[in-house]
Amino acid sequence: MNDKNTENTDKAILHFIQGNADDKEKAAVLKWLNENPENRKKLFKQKDLWNAAEIDSDRLKELENTEWLALQNRIETSKVRRGFFKELIKIAAIVVVALGVGWISHYFYTDSVSTRKVEMRTVEAIKGQIKEVFLADGTHVWLNAGSQLSFPSDFTEKNREISLHGEAYFEVTSSEKNPFLVKTGNHTVKVTGTKFNICEYPEDKMIETTLVEGKVKIISGNFFKDLYPGEQATFYTETAEVLIGEKDFDIYTAWREGRYEFRNESVDKVFQIMERWWDVEIDYSKEEFKYEYISGVLRKHKPIKQHFEVINELVPIDYKIDDDNITVKLK
Structure with a gap:
């Protein structure tokens, strides 16, 4: 240059x-x-x-x-x-990058140098948004649509604890002596430095933790389990059952790039994702679509109508789009 x-x-x-x-x-x-x-x-x-x-x-x-x-x-x-x-x-600088259809908007948060109080902050990615957040310790977070992240404005030597509602992908700065804790209800993920994804939408009735790199520990009540790269822990909130298995983490992290990949996924789950990503309300019968499963890709930058045309090829449907309200029925 x-x-x-x-x-x-x-x-x-x-x-x-x-x-x-x-x-x-x-x-x-x-x-x-x-x-x-x-x-x-x-x-x-x-x-x-x-x-x-x-x-x-x-x-x-x-x-x-x-x-x-x-x-x-x-x-x-x-x-x-x-x-x-x-x-x-000595300011806790936090950068939030909101990724939307238009340009990128930026928000900077700083603490007062005179008081240096540690305060709780909350960042929300509303429906239709994906946000990037940089925390005070350098941790990089992607926040999916319909999600909320609460965190201290600065981290003390003994505290790197945040709470999540929804879905987020984390790249956590390494610290063996000062673990990073992500709390979702009574479920905790303990991290010493790694890349991982947590999905915890209440309507799913489960919490999925997918490890890309490094090592995390799943803590829930008396249950403790280490995860290794390529593994996913699924915690079922209604039964407290935990299942661990190997997963293709690329599928569970592609949403950061505005792409959601699904394989043999229920149509109900796909509709929920569409509602969050395009900020729409989809009126459909869960019972009617109970046994319908499809595979494919949602791309955030494409019109939602185009996706319904693709779904119609896989599962014959009748649908009507009226601004932000969509009615869907099986043919």
Whole structure:
């Protein structure tokens, strides 16, 4: 990248963290983030610097963009400046990226440096959304539609505990001494550093934990069980029964990319997913579709009508789409 392109990217990043980037600048930042995983860390650091300036000094806030970029460069290359900002930037920066049909919207949360209180925060991915969340310890979370994540604004040495309602995929930063705990009701997943998916929608009456990489421990009452990559634990909430078996984890994590793969899945379950992903209400008889199972792929970026046409090829149906309300019956 030449100097001119670097300068333009730096300005785009600055406008982005200030919240006033235009579409072209947002696209440049997204491209820059995808070029190197280290760029995410750089973005967090620059956001922390800007937040610190907002909290600490009106004079810093009034700097022109070129002056701010120059100051930021001096801070990053100066041991003295880094020391000065060390206390100032003890902020729990959390980035939430909402993935929707339009552009990406960003939300930044920071704690007050003066009080440094640890508060509980909640992020919700409403129907029709998939969100990315970066927690204070660097843990990366994808939150599926119709899901809610509650977490502390900062993690203490003895506490890395969050709660989940719905579905999420986690990439947890490693810490043997400080395990990461995900609670779903009376069910807990204990993590020391790994990649895994948890699905806990109440209507499913089960909690599925699928391990992609690393190691997790399933804890439920007096039940303790370690999972290994490629394994899935299914906890049935009504009976407290736990089943563990090998699964193709790609099927259970593809939703992060806006793709849901299902093999011999009940039509009822597919309709539930469609309701969450397209934010619609599907009126159908669970009893009528009780014995209907299909295989296929849902793609979030495609019209829901197209998916009903495909379902009709597998299970003959009559359906009527009226805005956000859809009526479906077997032929």
